Amino acid sequence: MIGLNVDLVGIAAVVGLVVLLLVFVFLGRRWPAVFRPIKGFEALGVAIERAVEAGERVHLSLGTGSVTGAEVAPALAGLAVLSRVAAATTMSDRPVVVTAGDGAMAILAQDTLRSAYERVGAGERYQATSGRMLGPTPFSYAAGLPTILATEDVSVHMLMGSFGVEGALAADFGERQGAFVLAGTDDIQTQALLYATAEHPLIGEEVFAGGAYLNVGPLHRASLRTQDVVRMLIIGLILVGTVVRTVMDLL
Amino acid sequence: MRLRLSLVWVAVVIGVGLIVLLGFFVDQPVILDIRRILISWAVLLSAAALVLGLYNLLSVHWHKVSLQERGWPYSALLVLCFLVTLTLGLLFGPDYPVILMLFRYIQVPVEASLMALLAISLTVAGFRLVARHRDLLSLIFAIVAFVVLLGTGPWLVGGGGGAYELVRDLRNWVAQVWAAGGARGMLLGVALGATLTGLRVLLGSDRPYGD
Numbered sequence: 001m002i003g004l005n006v007d008l009v010g011i012a013a014v015v016g017l018v019v020l021l022l023v024f025v026f027l028g029r030r031w032p033a034v035f036r037p038i039k040g041f042e043a044l045g046v047a048i049e050r051a052v053e054a055g056e057r058v059h060l061s062l063g064t065g066s067v068t069g070a071e072v073a074p075a076l077a078g079l080a081v082l083s084r085v086a087a088a089t090t091m092s093d094r095p096v097v098v099t100a101g102d103g104a105m106a107i108l109a110q111d112t113l114r115s116a117y118e119r120v121g122a123g124e125r126y127q128a129t130s131g132r133m134l135g136p137t138p139f140s141y142a143a144g145l146p147t148i149l150a151t152e153d154v155s156v157h158m159l160m161g162s163f164g165v166e167g168a169l170a171a172d173f174g175e176r177q178g179a180f181v182l183a184g185t186d187d188i189q190t191q192a193l194l195y196a197t198a199e200h201p202l203i204g205e206e207v208f209a210g211g212a213y214l215n216v217g218p219l220h221r222a223s224l225r226t227q228d229v230v231r232m233l234i235i236g237l238i239l240v241g242t243v244v245r246t247v248m249d250l251l
Numbered sequence: 252m253r254l255r256l257s258l259v260w261v262a263v264v265i266g267v268g269l270i271v272l273l274g275f276f277v278d279q280p281v282i283l284d285i286r287r288i289l290i291s292w293a294v295l296l297s298a299a300a301l302v303l304g305l306y307n308l309l310s311v312h313w314h315k316v317s318l319q320e321r322g323w324p325y326s327a328l329l330v331l332c333f334l335v336t337l338t339l340g341l342l343f344g345p346d347y348p349v350i351l352m353l354f355r356y357i358q359v360p361v362e363a364s365l366m367a368l369l370a371i372s373l374t375v376a377g378f379r380l381v382a383r384h385r386d387l388l389s390l391i392f393a394i395v396a397f398v399v400l401l402g403t404g405p406w407l408v409g410g411g412g413g414a415y416e417l418v419r420d421l422r423n424w425v426a427q428v429w430a431a432g433g434a435r436g437m438l439l440g441v442a443l444g445a446t447l448t449g450l451r452v453l454l455g456s457d458r459p460y461g462d
Binding site: 017068077079102103108147193196203204208220 | 272275276277279290293294296297300302304307308311314315320321322325358361362365366368369372375376379380383392396434436437438439440443444445446447448449450451452454458459460461462
């Protein structure tokens with residue numbers, strides 16, 4: 001903090017991230033990014049195609065986090081993926097169904113679905129009941145999932161949002177149904193549970209990479225490149241700090 | 252016209268987002284006051300959205316019951332319980348003994364049962380993981396899980412003995428050095444991913460509120 005109580009370092013960090021993001025959008029036009037393969041996202045396209053052809057449903061869970069909470073970020077990443085998945089399933093007899101544990105999140109899911117349908121000229125196929133709130137508490141949400149999975153003939157079960165331990169149950173219900181299960185969240189402990197329960201777990205920041213891997217837009221691809229650059233920078237700073245501290249202690 | 256309206260929403264989101272973000276970095280009473288008002292509006296809207304969400308829940312299940320779709324008896328039960336609880340709550344308030352009884356003897360045991368089910372599900376999932384992915388990572392995962400279980404529950408190797416102390420030290424070493432180090436590295440990636448997801452919304456690239 002200086003003079004006018006302004007955290008210049010924080011503002012510089014945000015501005016720096018925005019500048020890097022825009023630079024990578026520009027660079028991405030000339031030199032498209034090549035990302036390492038993530039098995040879950042690679043297999044997702046085939047699983048969705050199969051579901052559409054078989055007249056089965058794709059289910060996306062946005063988790064049990066609230067829009068006003070700090071845990072909103074993975075659900076926002078899930079909504080970006082939803083816009084792509086909804087567009088791919090508009091011609092299906094059984095379009096994608098989205099569930100959330102928060103009322104506001106369910107409304108955002110409905111808006112995203114409606115926009116995706118209108119964008120591909122299938123606005124009349126949009127149903128408001130495709131975006132649902134299942135239950136306001138984590139376990140009431142999890143308790144509502146088996147009925148949806150069984151009665152709606154779900155064969156692709158995606159979890160992209162904020163989950164606690166109930167995320168493991170949510171993924172396990174999909175596995176018991178024999179569905180393709182792709183699951184990711186921001187909570188590290190839940191990620192360990194999803195590693196055991198889901199067929200295709202998303203580890204670390206992979207839950208935020210869905211938009212880039214599914215070609216949602218240039219800013220999504222630029223985001224991944226920005227993350228990589230900033231991560232390397234931070235790792236470098238940590239290593240330099242460690243060496244400097246060690247040398248200082250020795251002297 | 253529609254395009255212009257969507258631009259208005261984008262402008263509102265960017266403006267509000269920037270003011271709230273600025274409140275984290277600039278310690279000025281005017282900005283902090285505006286930020287506090289905006290956040291309290293968001294909380295109010297979120298509460299209103301909860302009511303809409305409950306209406307949505309009711310309408311989905313009512314639709315299932317009226318069309319007698321597959322699994323409609325479950326939906327009928329949900330609608331019945333929903334209406335009874337809502338009516339009692341609205342008429343007598345949340346502290347009414349029947350409401351407390353419903354909470355204590357139905358909701359809490361059901362949620363506790365799901366928590367207990369989680370232990371079984373995870374054990375089965377652990378076996379399924381090793382059977383499905385016969386690779387090094389799955390093997391390490393299973394061994395580490397077993398070591399941590401042994402080190403946490405001394406009854407398996409006998410409490411107080413030399414074997415228990417060895418397993419306990421091994422568990423602490425795995426949890427405090429390897430797991431904590433790995434988790435910090437992953438948290439770094441998660442934090443960056445979350446920040447950039449927020450920035451995309453602030454820049455108007457991601458529009459979860461519709462086009």
